[in-house]
Amino acid sequence: MKNILRFFMIITTSLLSTILIIMIIAVICSGLGIMFVVDTMENTTKISIPEAVKEKSSYIYSINNDTGEYDLIYKVTPYTGNAHIDIDIDTLPEYIPAAFVCVEDERFYSHDGVDIKTTAFAVIKEILRCCGIISPEMTGGSTITQQLVKNITGDSEITADRKIREIFRAVNLEKKYTKDEILEKYLNIIYFGQTPDGYNMYGIEAAAIGYFGVSASDLTVAQAASLAAIPTSPNSINPIVDYTANDERKKYCLRKMFEHGIISPFQYEKALNEKLITADKTSDSSLITLSEYPDDFKNPEPTTWVIDTALSEFCDYLCEAENISRDEAMNRFMSGGYELYLTVDEKIQSHLEEKYSDFTYFPENTAEYINENEELVVETAQSAIVVMNYKGQIKGIVGRIGKKTDSFGWNNAIDAHRQPGSTIKPLTVYAYGIENNLLTWSDMFNDTPLTAGTASEEAWPANYTQTYSEKLFTTNEALLNSLNTIPAQLCNRYGTQNIFDFTTSVMRLPLNENTDISYAALSVGATGTGPSLVSLANSYMPFGNGGLYYKAHIINRIKDSSSKRVYVEKDARKGIRVISEETSFIMNKMLRNVITDGTGKNALLTNKQNIGKTGTTEHYRDITFVGLTEDFVSAIWIGYENGTNSYAIKNTNSALVWKKVFGEFADNYVSDARFPECESVIYTDYCAESGMPASKGCTSGGKGFYKSDNCNYCDVKHKNLIRK
Ligand SMILES: [Zn+2]
Numbered sequence: 001m002k003n004i005l006r007f008f009m010i011i012t013t014s015l016l017s018t019i020l021i022i023m024i025i026a027v028i029c030s031g032l033g034i035m036f037v038v039d040t041m042e043n044t045t046k047i048s049i050p051e052a053v054k055e056k057s058s059y060i061y062s063i064n065n066d067t068g069e070y071d072l073i074y075k076v077t078p079y080t081g082n083a084h085i086d087i088d089i090d091t092l093p094e095y096i097p098a099a100f101v102c103v104e105d106e107r108f109y110s111h112d113g114v115d116i117k118t119t120a121f122a123v124i125k126e127i128l129r130c131c132g133i134i135s136p137e138m139t140g141g142s143t144i145t146q147q148l149v150k151n152i153t154g155d156s157e158i159t160a161d162r163k164i165r166e167i168f169r170a171v172n173l174e175k176k177y178t179k180d181e182i183l184e185k186y187l188n189i190i191y192f193g194q195t196p197d198g199y200n201m202y203g204i205e206a207a208a209i210g211y212f213g214v215s216a217s218d219l220t221v222a223q224a225a226s227l228a229a230i231p232t233s234p235n236s237i238n239p240i241v242d243y244t245a246n247d248e249r250k251k252y253c254l255r256k257m258f259e260h261g262i263i264s265p266f267q268y269e270k271a272l273n274e275k276l277i278t279a280d281k282t283s284d285s286s287l288i289t290l291s292e293y294p295d296d297f298k299n300p301e302p303t304t305w306v307i308d309t310a311l312s313e314f315c316d317y318l319c320e321a322e323n324i325s326r327d328e329a330m331n332r333f334m335s336g337g338y339e340l341y342l343t344v345d346e347k348i349q350s351h352l353e354e355k356y357s358d359f360t361y362f363p364e365n366t367a368e369y370i371n372e373n374e375e376l377v378v379e380t381a382q383s384a385i386v387v388m389n390y391k392g393q394i395k396g397i398v399g400r401i402g403k404k405t406d407s408f409g410w411n412n413a414i415d416a417h418r419q420p421g422s423t424i425k426p427l428t429v430y431a432y433g434i435e436n437n438l439l440t441w442s443d444m445f446n447d448t449p450l451t452a453g454t455a456s457e458e459a460w461p462a463n464y465t466q467t468y469s470e471k472l473f474t475t476n477e478a479l480l481n482s483l484n485t486i487p488a489q490l491c492n493r494y495g496t497q498n499i500f501d502f503t504t505s506v507m508r509l510p511l512n513e514n515t516d517i518s519y520a521a522l523s524v525g526a527t528g529t530g531p532s533l534v535s536l537a538n539s540y541m542p543f544g545n546g547g548l549y550y551k552a553h554i555i556n557r558i559k560d561s562s563s564k565r566v567y568v569e570k571d572a573r574k575g576i577r578v579i580s581e582e583t584s585f586i587m588n589k590m591l592r593n594v595i596t597d598g599t600g601k602n603a604l605l606t607n608k609q610n611i612g613k614t615g616t617t618e619h620y621r622d623i624t625f626v627g628l629t630e631d632f633v634s635a636i637w638i639g640y641e642n643g644t645n646s647y648a649i650k651n652t653n654s655a656l657v658w659k660k661v662f663g664e665f666a667d668n669y670v671s672d673a674r675f676p677e678c679e680s681v682i683y684t685d686y687c688a689e690s691g692m693p694a695s696k697g698c699t700s701g702g703k704g705f706y707k708s709d710n711c712n713y714c715d716v717k718h719k720n721l722i723r724k
Contacts, residue, residue, distance in 0.1 A: 023124055056337025056561045060310055062344045070341060074307045076334055083195075083290045085205040089184035091217045095262055096204070097183050099221075099228035102256035103249070105144040109179055113145040113170035145170040147231070148186045153328050162325065192227065193234035193241070196280050199290045206290065211239060213279035213287025221267055222274035225253040239278050247276075303407040305353070305398050306344050309554050312414060314340060317558070317567055337561030342554055343393035348665070352385055355661040356398040362657060367640060367647035381649055382641050384412030386534050387634040387662060390541060391575075392550030394534070395632065410641070417529040418622045418637060420536055421615030422464075422482045422599075424525035426587060427509050427539050429490035430479055432502045434707070435583040438494065441590070441704030442474040444691035445486045450519070461488050461524055464616060474691055476704060479590050480598030482614060487523035496522055506578050508549055509539040525615060537626060537635035543591055543611065544628040546676040547584035548575035582707045585678035589705050591628070595655075603627055603655035605667040609675055614655055620648035625658040629666040630673040636661065682706040687714040 057077040061070035089097060101108045107115050122142075142150065149169045173182065192207035194200050201210045204227060208216040212223050219227070229249035230238045239246040251272065258268040279287055303311075311333060318329035332338075355361050365381035380401075387396040399411030410416075433439025447469040449459040459468075461484040468485060478486035491499060500517045503509050511521065515528025531539070538552040550573075558567035579587075591611035594600040599614045608629050615624035622639035636658045638649055685694040688701030692714040699718070 023127070056335060058333050058336060058338040058340075060307055060340045060342065062306065062342040062346055062349075065345065065347050071346070073342075074303070082202050083199040083206040083210065083293065084202040085209075085293065086188045086203065087205045087216055089180060089187065092187075092204075093217070093219075093224075095221055095257065095267075096216065096219060096224045097187060098260070098262040099224045099253055099257055100187065100231075101144065101183070102260055102262065103225075103228045103253040104147070104231065106256070106260075108144050108183070111143060111145075113143060113172075113174035114167050115143050118143065119167075142166075143170065144186050145173055145182055148182060148189065149173060151186075151189045151191075153324075153331065190231050191234050192230050193238045195290065196240065197291075201290075209279075209288050210290055211278050212276075213282070213284065213289065215288065220271070220274060221254070221257075221263055222250065222271040222276060225250045225257065225271065226276055228253050239276060240280055243276075243278075250276075302404050302409075305404065305411065305413075306342065306349060306554070308399070308408055308411055309394065309397050309414060310340055310342055311408065312411075313553060313555050314338070314558065317555075321567075339559040339563075341556045341558075343395065343556050344397075344554060345395040348387055348396035351665050352387065352396045352398045352662065356383070356385070356401050357403070359401055361660050362401060362638065363650075363652040365638075365640075365649050365652065369647075377642070379640055379642055381638055381652075382412060383636065383638045383657070384416070384533055385634065385636045385658075385662060386413045386537050386552075387632050388534075388537060388541075388552050389632055390545040390548075390550070392538065392541065392552045393556070394552055394554040397534075397554070412637060412641065413533045415532070416637070416641070417532060418624075418639060419525055419527050419530045419617040421525040421617040421622060421624055422484075423536060423613045423615030423624050423626050423635075424503075424509070424522070424527070425479065425482070425487050426543065426591060426613055427507045428499050428503045428522045429487045429494065430475070430590070431507060431543075431579060431583065431587055432494060432499055433475070433490060434586055435502075435506075435579050437707065437710040439475055439490070440692075440706055440710060441476050441586060442686035442691040442693075442701065444472045444474055445478060445489055447471055447473055447478075447483055447485050449485050450488050450492055461485065461520070472691075474686070474701070474704070476590050476593060480593045482594075482599045484524050488519055491519050491523045503539075507539045507542070508535075508551075508578065510535050526618060533624075533635050533637050536624070537633050540613075540626050540628060540635070541633050542578050542584055543587045544630075544633060544675060545575075545584070546581045546678070547577055547579040549578045550575050580707075581676070581678050582681050585676070585681050586705045586707065588675055600625070600627075600655045602653050603659045603663055605629070605659070605663055607667045608669075610663065610666070611675075612655065612658075616654075620650070623649050623652060623654040625654035627655075627658050627663060627666075629663075629669075630675055631669055631671050632666055634658070634662055634666075680708045682708060682711050684711075687716070689718060690714045690716045692716075 057075055059072055060074035062073050063069070064071045105115065105118070107117070146166055149166050153169070188203040190203065192201040192210070195210045199206070199210060201207045204216045207227050207230070208214055208219050208223070211227065212219065226239050226246055229246050232249070236242055237245045237249055254263070254268060254271050257263045258265070263271065279289070311330065314333055315326045315329040318324065318332065319326055359380070362381070362383055366378055368376060368378050371377050383401050384399050385397070386394060388394045397413050399413045399415070430439070447463070449461060449468060451459055463484050464482065473481070473483060473486060496517050496519060499522045500511065500513070503522065504511050510531045512528045515521065520526040521528065534552050542549050555567070557565055560566045588611055591613060592609065594613055595604050595610055600612045603610065603612055603625065610627060610629045612625060612627040615626070616622070622637060624635065624637050626635045628634070636654060638652060638654060638657060640647055682693070683703060683705055685700040686692060686702060686704045687694040687698035689699065691701070693704070693706055693711050694700055695714045697718055698714045
């Protein structure tokens, strides 16, 4: 029996060893492959250590209306919100940097930035982790140089290509700097966790003060080992949060230091016996505290909506231009010496922020629901608004109602993707039909649902009144009454693919090709996810400026640290003609009727012409209004942010809220801007019977606007038939 057991053990052991050897060989081979590519690709991944003290602050400016000059609205330094004190490595006892080398990267002095042996083990560990054999926190395998790269770039996303780039960068860094320079910067930049009073500690000096109340140069061997134990998992393996876990790794570090001859047997023994007391557990007044350092160390005020929007756009640009992650782009802003000049109008912005400071202007809507933790949640309906001019310059933006408490938090105007409801109709069937001469102002349609083309073959869609009049409506009447039936018929007639292509590539409304090539999405705005509020407003712009699209943007220009202009978004500057002047003019007139005679009556202004469209999604889950004045394009959304999709927004008219929070401001905005005229469009009576421009003998049904190349006069032989 014993022999059989032994036999099996031998078999198992040798099998495992063989597998391990194969794995190691595979990993080493691929490691060599990487080393080979490094030389050929080094130019693409050049990196330099920013000199800590000279790291650049970044600034954001917006235009002051009164002076016409740019005002500084945001400044960020690499130290903002972080405790970060640079020190010279020469001031430290040798055992301090050595402690980090021992525990983080034993072969630091012999490798060229990447440790093939460590990388090989890391890959094996990764495989074991994937198989569930070891826990995630046991993996690692980055050299000190690689960790420095990660810290300089802020790129901590773990994907294969980023890992490979990190390796290239580490190798380049080693060619450029000495080991001591790399180690010094590493010790000055790495994250050491947070103190109980909220300081984020970066670098060994801040950590020494934060954890032990002493300068790094005064750390004992045991204290140094305790700090060296932290970077692997700063928020958990630190002596304040988990003394035992830290102690265990500290002992491991001390043993390594002893084995490498860094400390003597006597020092080793002494350090093992030293009882560490962290600064939070003593009232020793001789200790130094981080509160003696500058205010920059403390967490700054929450960022504004404008700053959040600007930095989101900055990251979009930098991610795309440099193929880096958002984290890295943000990190570059924080210490890269950028200057952003914004398009925001401070007067409009402060007006909107005032309206959004509390719920005064928003009818009260709350919903109660049970969340996934089976807790009762009471949620208040939220709102967002964006205002831009006809060049796509964002003049004001607010992402939520109420006091803003977080930096770079959720912004309903740019982050939320809600169903646009009926606000989608002008951008889909109506503009498509008119632009392509398939539809006129007064083409007539019966207000009846489709019975074909829907999955259930049931009558669809319902009008928002839940009734069908079975009466004839002109195109203009269907739009101003926001009927659902007629857009569905138009969708059926033109084809969903054609409408989808037009809406996404001509009107540039971002939709989802997996869910939105459908009647529901294109005729009533029941999209899968939905465009952002900014994108929705942006797509309406051509209806107010003669058919041109300028991409919405909040950054006018970006300067980098050398003060060269590095970024002017060409698309944003250059208007793109997306629909003809005639189509734009006719759409403008129809959207004007929405305000004067239709569902948008509550948005009617006194001094200015304005046009717009209401939108309500199924069961009043979201209500939206897109409002265009002669100066501005704007859109407002009201709805629930979280798990309350089945709750209705009650007693709220989006057109009215729009008027109260922005319309009245726009009404009194001093300017001589006017909606463009279009001389070539024909304004004439239409025939009450045929819906075509009226000829002699027709009974007039009203007046309409017609494109010059799609104005076919009535040729019906009338027998005194009266419409309806
Ligand atoms: Zn006629």
